[in-house]
Amino acid sequence: MTASESESESESETRMNVLADDEYENSRIEDFPFPLEKASIEPRVDVEPALAPRSTAAGTWGGRALLVNHNYERCVRIRSRILDRDPVRFTSLPHMLPAQWDAMLFLMRRLGSEYPDDFALTRRADGWLWTNRRLGLEREFAFGDLSSLGMEPLEYIGRQVQEDLLLLDHRSARLYVDTVLVTFSMGWSPTFVVGMNFHEVHGTVPRVMDDGTVDRSERFLSTMPIGELYRRNPWAFQIGGRLDRSKDAFPEWTPKADAYLADPRLDTVGTDVRMRSELSHFVRLPLTGAVLYTISVQSISLEQIASVPEWSASSMRVIKEVPDDLVHHKGFHVYGPLVLPYLERSS
Amino acid sequence: MTRELMQLVVDGIVEHSAEVRTLALVPAGGDLPGYVPGSNLPVEWRTGRFNSYSLTGDGFEPAAYTISVRRQPDGDGGSLWMHQLRVGQTIRARQPVSEFPPVWSARRHLLLAGGIGVTPIVSHARSHARWNHDFEVHYVARDHVLAAELAAAAGDKLHLHGSRSDFATTLTDLLVRQPVGTHLYVCGPESMIDAVREAALAACWPSTRVHSEPFAVTLAPGEPFTVRTSRSGRRVQVAPDETVLSALDAAGLSVRSQCRRGFCGECLTGVVSGDVIHRDDYLEAADRDAGEQMLICVSRARGELVLDL
Numbered sequence: 001m002t003a004s005e006s007e008s009e010s011e012s013e014t015r016m017n018v019l020a021d022d023e024y025e026n027s028r029i030e031d032f033p034f035p036l037e038k039a040s041i042e043p044r045v046d047v048e049p050a051l052a053p054r055s056t057a058a059g060t061w062g063g064r065a066l067l068v069n070h071n072y073e074r075c076v077r078i079r080s081r082i083l084d085r086d087p088v089r090f091t092s093l094p095h096m097l098p099a100q101w102d103a104m105l106f107l108m109r110r111l112g113s114e115y116p117d118d119f120a121l122t123r124r125a126d127g128w129l130w131t132n133r134r135l136g137l138e139r140e141f142a143f144g145d146l147s148s149l150g151m152e153p154l155e156y157i158g159r160q161v162q163e164d165l166l167l168l169d170h171r172s173a174r175l176y177v178d179t180v181l182v183t184f185s186m187g188w189s190p191t192f193v194v195g196m197n198f199h200e201v202h203g204t205v206p207r208v209m210d211d212g213t214v215d216r217s218e219r220f221l222s223t224m225p226i227g228e229l230y231r232r233n234p235w236a237f238q239i240g241g242r243l244d245r246s247k248d249a250f251p252e253w254t255p256k257a258d259a260y261l262a263d264p265r266l267d268t269v270g271t272d273v274r275m276r277s278e279l280s281h282f283v284r285l286p287l288t289g290a291v292l293y294t295i296s297v298q299s300i301s302l303e304q305i306a307s308v309p310e311w312s313a314s315s316m317r318v319i320k321e322v323p324d325d326l327v328h329h330k331g332f333h334v335y336g337p338l339v340l341p342y343l344e345r346s347s
Numbered sequence: 348m349t350r351e352l353m354q355l356v357v358d359g360i361v362e363h364s365a366e367v368r369t370l371a372l373v374p375a376g377g378d379l380p381g382y383v384p385g386s387n388l389p390v391e392w393r394t395g396r397f398n399s400y401s402l403t404g405d406g407f408e409p410a411a412y413t414i415s416v417r418r419q420p421d422g423d424g425g426s427l428w429m430h431q432l433r434v435g436q437t438i439r440a441r442q443p444v445s446e447f448p449p450v451w452s453a454r455r456h457l458l459l460a461g462g463i464g465v466t467p468i469v470s471h472a473r474s475h476a477r478w479n480h481d482f483e484v485h486y487v488a489r490d491h492v493l494a495a496e497l498a499a500a501a502g503d504k505l506h507l508h509g510s511r512s513d514f515a516t517t518l519t520d521l522l523v524r525q526p527v528g529t530h531l532y533v534c535g536p537e538s539m540i541d542a543v544r545e546a547a548l549a550a551c552w553p554s555t556r557v558h559s560e561p562f563a564v565t566l567a568p569g570e571p572f573t574v575r576t577s578r579s580g581r582r583v584q585v586a587p588d589e590t591v592l593s594a595l596d597a598a599g600l601s602v603r604s605q606c607r608r609g610f611c612g613e614c615l616t617g618v619v620s621g622d623v624i625h626r627d628d629y630l631e632a633a634d635r636d637a638g639e640q641m642l643i644c645v646s647r648a649r650g651e652l653v654l655d656l
Contacts, residue, residue, distance in 0.1 A: 048605045095452040098478055143407070144477065171450050172555045178452075216628055220610045226445055227380060230606070287406050289383040289448045 022078055023241030025071050026274065027298045029308060030059035033279045035235040036314040047220060050229035050281050057310035064114040065229050065281045066107070067162045067296040072134055075162040075184075078243055082183040083159070086248065090155045091194045092167070092179035097152070099167050099290035100179065101143060104153035106285055106292060107161060132160055154181050161294075164190075168198070168291040170222045175291065177201055182246070184297045186236055186278065189247035206325050221282060221291050229283045237335040238276050243297055261334055269342050270303035273335065275315070302339060306346035316343050352391065352439040353379075357432050358411055363492035366418050367463065368430060369403075371411040375437060382406040384474035385447035385467040385532075388414055390429070391439040395587045397568070398425035401466035401534075402443060403496065405473035412443075415493060417463040447534070447558065449474060454528030456482040457521070459543060461511070461535020465493050468534055472500040485521070487514045487535065511539060518543065522550040532558045569624065569647045576600065576656040577619045591643035591652070600656065602643065609645035616641060617655030621648045 019025055034056045054062040083089055092100060108130055111119035120131040127142035137160070141148035149156045158165050158181040167179035175198040182190035193201050198218040208214050224230060238245065239257045265272060276299045283292050305311045319336050327333050354375035361369040372388075373379075384406050387399040400414035416429040432438065447467050449456060456475055460468040465486055475482040484501045486494065487508040497505050508514040525531075531552065533543045540559045547557045568587040574594065575582050585594045592604055592614055605613035609627030618641050625635045627642035634640060643654070 046605075047611060049607060093452070098451060169451060170448075171452060216610050219628055220606070220608065224608075225442070226383065226386075227442065284445075286381040287383060288451060289445050290451070 031061050033061040035233045047230045047232045050231040058308045079183045088191050090181040096179045099288045100153040102285040102287040103292045104157045107157045163294040163296045166293040184243040185246040224284045226284045231281045234278045271301045273302045274299040312343045357436045367492045369415045373411045379409045382443035383445035383448045384470045386443040386445045389441040392425040392428040403469040450530045453530035457531045458484040459533040461487045461539040464535035476500040530556045572648050573651045575653045607644045614644045616643045619653040621652035
């Protein structure tokens, strides 16, 4: 363990709500994609066309596909550090190189059109110029020429977005997770799923295999009209704001979470426990037809939830009404006893 | 869901023969979207009627969409319409549709073209050349109209055959000498596709490595029909290119919906009467047979449909 790590750990042990350097700084409720407006937790094909703004009890979200907020520099820094330390978090099978270029161009174009003050992709006579003003980067590159990027295309753009990125290849009537650039996964291992098909990846999720949800989701993804963006918004509770909750990093974060749960601080539970949204977008890329799946992680504290009576009420309802077979999958057996009393007390 | 049509201007025409011409189509404004190799372009040749033509480029940053059209005097009129177009005319098309993509993980690509079926094969060959993939092309035709385009992409990997019987003698040998991991793509007359499939099966090729049929599901237009809403008493026409949901939307009748592609079940609507053509991916077979419910975002009907709305 390095000196800086032991420092940040001892600091966060004494005061959990001081932000550690691997944590996300909470979103504002005004643009948080609160996932429970419909208050249903039944697993199903929970997708909708993207880019349509959605209003919530506290504001709106959803006008853009990519997230660039006050956490941008922080997320990019945390991801780069994880990739430097554990390079396999970016793994791509060799045949996915065209899809990587496809994805990189798609993401650069979207960043440029959604945040024109910060990003620009400009066509040059013999290639492209990529400008990232948030990070002070300028890069000329030629499509298909790896040496002009210095690394593979998905890693190049992955180090400049807040989102985790996956690429799915469609062959033999199945989708395969053939590329991952995932540093912020919640309870699963990106390195374990590379090369798996869609069914294998979802083998551990209760219900969805038997009731056909996985089948339908796979058909949905593999038949989306090229270029049309869709989205879904999975969510969970978590302790603290750590982004990387992967199985790969279990030893780094589970002991602290377990210790907290064994002895919760009831006076600070409102800031210690967060709701985590994993707003995901997916699109079939124009040049290869591969599916790009992006996951942007955001969180708000229980305190923020409690400040919006409608959110507080629907959170409590969902926890109370969750079917038995999903209690463990959602972690409600652990978080319910913390979240419910707090929200009841605050409402 | 009705997507906006693109306005394209005919920018160049090459007459290869009395039967086949190539059209270059450029955008009336803005950039053309890229496309997956083997994609087709649905062109509107009469209001609401579309014919799909294979795009022959590799799909990357196209300055123009190029299609080659064979005159079909006994067809429904679309190809004759394409053959009377002049440079400078504006036409309308949908976004390219990918129904015959390359398998990116293939170790090698064996491309077989018959007649005007060569068009998507040209697109594949150009893409494989761009990505330095291992591939080989066989082009069977009396008149090799796109031989120059193919040769530019494939070089000495292109083999021309003057007749099907000529090609038949080399086909088996060709199939048995491909390395494991090769994918085969055939586009041409149905009888040629059948013959290639049969020969591949006889040569012990797994059927999943032989590609000829479209496999992507697209929301094809259908016949027009009328919807009546039993509770609000409205009558709404559904055009070939519309869905019930979009037609009701346009008429100011809003219905809850989510994915709008027949998967999520949000727009499930009660059917009072009507002959429903189910096209969703949600209802069980028994529910479909009962005919009491439908997903109005994708499913259609024959004649008059009465919905419980």
